[in-house]
Amino acid sequence: MATTAASASRPALSVPSVLRHRAAHKLLVLAVLAAVLVPFAAARWSSGSWPQALTVDLSKPLGSASNWIIDNRDSHPLFLYFFGYISEAVVVSVRAVYLFLLAAGWAGVTALGAAVAWRVAGARLALGTAAALLACAVLGMWVPTMQTLALMVVAVLASVVVGALLGLAAGLSDRMDRALRPVLDTMQVLPAFAYLLPVVLVFGIGVPAAVLATVVYAAPPMARLTALGLRGADKEVLEAVDSLGATARQRLLTARLPLARKELLLGLNQTIMMALSMAVIASVIGAGGLGDRVYQALASVDVGAALAAGIPIVLLAVVLDRVTAAAGERLGQERHGVRALPYAAAAAVAVAAAALAARLAGRTDWPAGWTAGIAEPVDRAVDWMTAHLYSGVPYVGGTADWAGHFTTWVLDPVRSGLQWLPWWSVLLIVAALAWLIGTWRTALTAACAMAAIGVLGVWKPSLDTLSQVLAAVAVTLVLGFATGIAAARSDRFERLLRPVLDVFQTMPQFVYLIPVVALFGVGRAPAVAAAVVYALPAVVRITAQGLRQVDPAALESARSLGATGAQQLRQVQLPLARPALLLAVNQGVVLVLAVVIIGGLVGGGALGYDVVFGLAQGDLATGLVAGIAIVCLGLTLDRVTQPTRRRTGKGA
Amino acid sequence: MRKPVRTTALIAAAAATCSLLAGCGAADMTRQASPFAGARGSKTVTLSVQSWVGAQSNVAVAQYLLEHELGYRVDTVQVDEVPAWDALSQGRVDAILEDWGHPDQEKRYVQDKKTIAPGGDLGVTGHIGWFVPTYLARQHPDITDWRNLNKYASLFRTPESGGKGQLLDGSPSYVTNDKALVNNLKLDYQVVFAGSEAAQITQIRQFAKEKKPFLTYWYMPQWLFKKVPMTEVKLPPYKEGCDADAAKVACAYPHTPLKKYLNAGFAKSGGKAAAFLKKFKWTTEDQNEVSLLIADQKLTPADAAKKWVNTHKSTWKTWLPR
Numbered sequence: 001m002a003t004t005a006a007s008a009s010r011p012a013l014s015v016p017s018v019l020r021h022r023a024a025h026k027l028l029v030l031a032v033l034a035a036v037l038v039p040f041a042a043a044r045w046s047s048g049s050w051p052q053a054l055t056v057d058l059s060k061p062l063g064s065a066s067n068w069i070i071d072n073r074d075s076h077p078l079f080l081y082f083f084g085y086i087s088e089a090v091v092v093s094v095r096a097v098y099l100f101l102l103a104a105g106w107a108g109v110t111a112l113g114a115a116v117a118w119r120v121a122g123a124r125l126a127l128g129t130a131a132a133l134l135a136c137a138v139l140g141m142w143v144p145t146m147q148t149l150a151l152m153v154v155a156v157l158a159s160v161v162v163g164a165l166l167g168l169a170a171g172l173s174d175r176m177d178r179a180l181r182p183v184l185d186t187m188q189v190l191p192a193f194a195y196l197l198p199v200v201l202v203f204g205i206g207v208p209a210a211v212l213a214t215v216v217y218a219a220p221p222m223a224r225l226t227a228l229g230l231r232g233a234d235k236e237v238l239e240a241v242d243s244l245g246a247t248a249r250q251r252l253l254t255a256r257l258p259l260a261r262k263e264l265l266l267g268l269n270q271t272i273m274m275a276l277s278m279a280v281i282a283s284v285i286g287a288g289g290l291g292d293r294v295y296q297a298l299a300s301v302d303v304g305a306a307l308a309a310g311i312p313i314v315l316l317a318v319v320l321d322r323v324t325a326a327a328g329e330r331l332g333q334e335r336h337g338v339r340a341l342p343y344a345a346a347a348a349v350a351v352a353a354a355a356l357a358a359r360l361a362g363r364t365d366w367p368a369g370w371t372a373g374i375a376e377p378v379d380r381a382v383d384w385m386t387a388h389l390y391s392g393v394p395y396v397g398g399t400a401d402w403a404g405h406f407t408t409w410v411l412d413p414v415r416s417g418l419q420w421l422p423w424w425s426v427l428l429i430v431a432a433l434a435w436l437i438g439t440w441r442t443a444l445t446a447a448c449a450m451a452a453i454g455v456l457g458v459w460k461p462s463l464d465t466l467s468q469v470l471a472a473v474a475v476t477l478v479l480g481f482a483t484g485i486a487a488a489r490s491d492r493f494e495r496l497l498r499p500v501l502d503v504f505q506t507m508p509q510f511v512y513l514i515p516v517v518a519l520f521g522v523g524r525a526p527a528v529a530a531a532v533v534y535a536l537p538a539v540v541r542i543t544a545q546g547l548r549q550v551d552p553a554a555l556e557s558a559r560s561l562g563a564t565g566a567q568q569l570r571q572v573q574l575p576l577a578r579p580a581l582l583l584a585v586n587q588g589v590v591l592v593l594a595v596v597i598i599g600g601l602v603g604g605g606a607l608g609y610d611v612v613f614g615l616a617q618g619d620l621a622t623g624l625v626a627g628i629a630i631v632c633l634g635l636t637l638d639r640v641t642q643p644t645r646r647r648t649g650k651g652a
Numbered sequence: 653m654r655k656p657v658r659t660t661a662l663i664a665a666a667a668a669t670c671s672l673l674a675g676c677g678a679a680d681m682t683r684q685a686s687p688f689a690g691a692r693g694s695k696t697v698t699l700s701v702q703s704w705v706g707a708q709s710n711v712a713v714a715q716y717l718l719e720h721e722l723g724y725r726v727d728t729v730q731v732d733e734v735p736a737w738d739a740l741s742q743g744r745v746d747a748i749l750e751d752w753g754h755p756d757q758e759k760r761y762v763q764d765k766k767t768i769a770p771g772g773d774l775g776v777t778g779h780i781g782w783f784v785p786t787y788l789a790r791q792h793p794d795i796t797d798w799r800n801l802n803k804y805a806s807l808f809r810t811p812e813s814g815g816k817g818q819l820l821d822g823s824p825s826y827v828t829n830d831k832a833l834v835n836n837l838k839l840d841y842q843v844v845f846a847g848s849e850a851a852q853i854t855q856i857r858q859f860a861k862e863k864k865p866f867l868t869y870w871y872m873p874q875w876l877f878k879k880v881p882m883t884e885v886k887l888p889p890y891k892e893g894c895d896a897d898a899a900k901v902a903c904a905y906p907h908t909p910l911k912k913y914l915n916a917g918f919a920k921s922g923g924k925a926a927a928f929l930k931k932f933k934w935t936t937e938d939q940n941e942v943s944l945l946i947a948d949q950k951l952t953p954a955d956a957a958k959k960w961v962n963t964h965k966s967t968w969k970t971w972l973p974r
Contacts, residue, residue: 098688147688205731205739286729288688296730302950379950407811522846522855523812601847609845616732616825
């Protein structure tokens with residue numbers, strides 16, 4: 001027994017025979033455990049769905065907590081002297097940035113963006129930045145874009161500061177690292193939707209709540225990558241620094257931080273991307289800006305208008321992503337410092353001149369006549385698509401028929417199957433899967449998270465959500481692996497695919513929702529469809545990357561042995577890319593869960609609906625319980641699919 | 653030795669900032685406006701827009717008149733109904749122009765906390781009910797009585813309704829007793845929540861395009877009736893107080909005069925804007941006209957409002973404060 005536990009806690013090797021051996025051991029231990037515990041549990045409580053006796057009803061305490069907050073929000077010192085200041089600080093700083101951007105005018109902001117991009121990423125990206133900013137203006141979205149940008153600047157700065165401090169702590173102290181790691185891991189898998197309700201309750205609808213929700217969502221990657229960078233520093237360099245007699249502080253500032261530059265910039269990149277995606281979701285709680293335009297357009301089922309506001313978001317995301325990524329790549333290749341001062345001066349003069357010129361010409365606002373409406377043609381295209389594809393297409397049937405079949409033949413059986421399973425067997429399956437792929441710790445976490453769902457009394461809706469996630473993940477993986485393999489084999493295909501993936505990955509999830517309803521009707525099928533579209537790019541990307549990184553020598557030797565293309569793929573590339581494929585599965589699951597939850601807005605029901613209901617009715621009891629259940633479900637799914645090595649971040 | 657100095661400096665700086673921000677007293681969140689309000693020193697009014705198009709029409713016309721006749725800048729925020737009350741009491745928004753009746757919130761904020769002031773009637777009467785498309789009502793005239801609904805349940809079956817008939821509901825934020833109604837009237841139906849009004853409208857239009865039968869929760873006034881004619885299904889008649897216990901409701905929805913509410917501080921010191929919003933009152937036809945321009949002809953709310961304002965001068969002249 002003792003030897004089994006000891007060997008199991010070590011990470012599994014990828015040598016098949018050893019793995020099979022270990023796997024058998026782990027399963028045996030679980031089987032023994034189950035044989036002891038299950039009869040007892042089944043006799044003590046019921047078998048079947050989660051027993052009523054094991055649930056805790058939180059609606060009373062949560063309801064009174066919510067009432068207390070509303071009654072004391074304008075009088076209690078906690079709010080007046082703590083939350084009040086936080087909120088005030090956010091309002092003042094967002095306002096300052098916003099007024100600065102407005103004062104600079106479109107010419108000034110464009111010049112500033114281009115100058116910064118030029119400095120850190122080169123001339124081509126500078127041109128791209130300018131073009132993207134002007135495109136936002138041409139779409140008639142200048143002011144909302146500036147609002148979103150102001151909110152983003154504050155949120156990203158705050159996230160970076162918070163994340164870097166946490167990361168510093170975790171990077172320098174082992175104890176902090178052990179304490180923080182599970183927290184950061186958990187935050188990384190949380191769907192953004194689950195954060196909103198508690199923040200709204202304390203801060204009320206509006207920008208402060210939106211900024212804080214964004215910071216909570218976007219800070220973890222920064223913290224994680226900072227810690228990673230600090231810990232990954234080259235031991236020999238550090239030893240050399242030590243031998244020169246540097247103090248701990250000097251060592252940090254002159255060796256460890258500079259060595260971690262790459263990770264720090266990658267962290268910044270991830271933080272920006274997550275902040276941007278949250279800025280859109282936060283429109284539900286009154287963030288304003290572009291997200292609000294998307295949300296309002298959806299209310300009148302106007303995909304075109306939603307797209308007009310969605311495109312600036314995509315442009316911002318692509319530009320920010322490319323510029324920060326390029327900045328990371330250029331680090332170390334170039335010497336700074338010497339030219340920095342005159343350069344900054346020249347840039348400042350140029351920006352001021354541009355702003356002034358526009359102001360003198362009386363054109364700080366983008367002229368109304370210079371905008372182009374895209375809403376109408378897009379709407380016409382969407383109408384045509386739904387009119388011709390919805391149903392009655394000869395031979396293949398319409399999309400509505402597919403959705404119906406998918407619901408009846410896939411979603412319903414999976415859901416009733418899951419809900420039919422006795423509760424203890426679900427826990428066992430979760431534990432077994434998590435243990436096979438990870439350690440006994442991950443297995444314990446996964447099983448506990450699943451049990452927590454039952455205790456909260458949302459067992460059934462959670463299994464409903466789980467069934468949607470499973471179906472969506474299956475579809476995503478089939479499509480994603482196929483596309484990824486194709487992209488890895490053909491350079492041209494990958495070049496074609498890249499901008500498409502960029503767009504789909506950064507498009508706010510809300511924009512997908514209406515076209516999928518038009519194509520698949522209301523229900524769980526459109527929620528699954530939206531989730532597939534959202535998760536696909538990450539899966540394709542990771543698969544293609546993994547296949548491409550397979551050692552060329554291994555491929556060459558396979559080819560020299562006369563293996564055909566298919567044989568090479570099956571016997572060399574896929575086995576060697578196994579870690580990447582597992583990572584793709586994990587990412588797919590996390591992303592799918594995020595969108596299946598948002599699918600509550602299009603009839604996905606289950607947990608997503610409860611969260612939407614909680615937000616809409618200000619009902620903390622329903623919303624928060626569902627939110628916690630989502631967190632637990634996310635945790636379970638992540639642990640069940642996560643190999644022992646950790647990933648670095650979402651998307652990208 | 654340098655470290656403590658830094659820390660002290662930091663604390664001093666933080667203290668200085670905080671006193672700069674708020675005079676270092678209490679920072680009351682309920683007195684904080686949106687950071688986007690009042691840019692460039694203009695007078696700003698923030699209006700709450702609910703997710704349905706009728707509400708967008710109210711706001712679009714009010715916004716147009718406030719901007720062009722009274723010289724205000726108007727910000728709009730889309731918020732769900734209940735959170736909008738919360739935002740209104742905190743002053744994050746200045747006014748709600750169309751409220752469908754929230755007795756709990758009214759008691760809490762208007763009567764107890766006095767942070768919200770009633771702003772009079774909108775002039776439009778709202779009604780919620782169950783509807784079937786008129787083409788279906790013509791085929792089966794007796795379908796418009798709830799007693800016959802069970803007979804036709806199989807017509808309304810969908811993959812989502814699990815063998816029962818589907819009653820399509822909309823956004824979770826709307827006022828609804830449908831689950832209790834189905835239960836208490838012993839109907840063989842399943843309530844399927846579309847999750848948002850946009851999703852519900854899209855689904856209804858898809859059904860209508862193919863002349864398929866459907867039964868839906870819907871409300872008047874609503875522009876969709878002009879595109880998809882629908883007939884109301886008669887539920888047991890509404891009597892005062894029959895919907896008091898949410899679990900035991902077995903009667904139709906009432907006819908609700910829609911109301912406006914203003915933030916109490918804004919109502920007192922909001923000047924011309926507050927006076928204007930209190931007087932704002934129009935008819936169902938007016939509202940539908942604007943809604944149809946927005947939702948069906950895809951005009952921007954601002955353009956639709958402009959069009960309406962240009963042709964109804966006599967109506968809105970009376971709203972302007974002298």
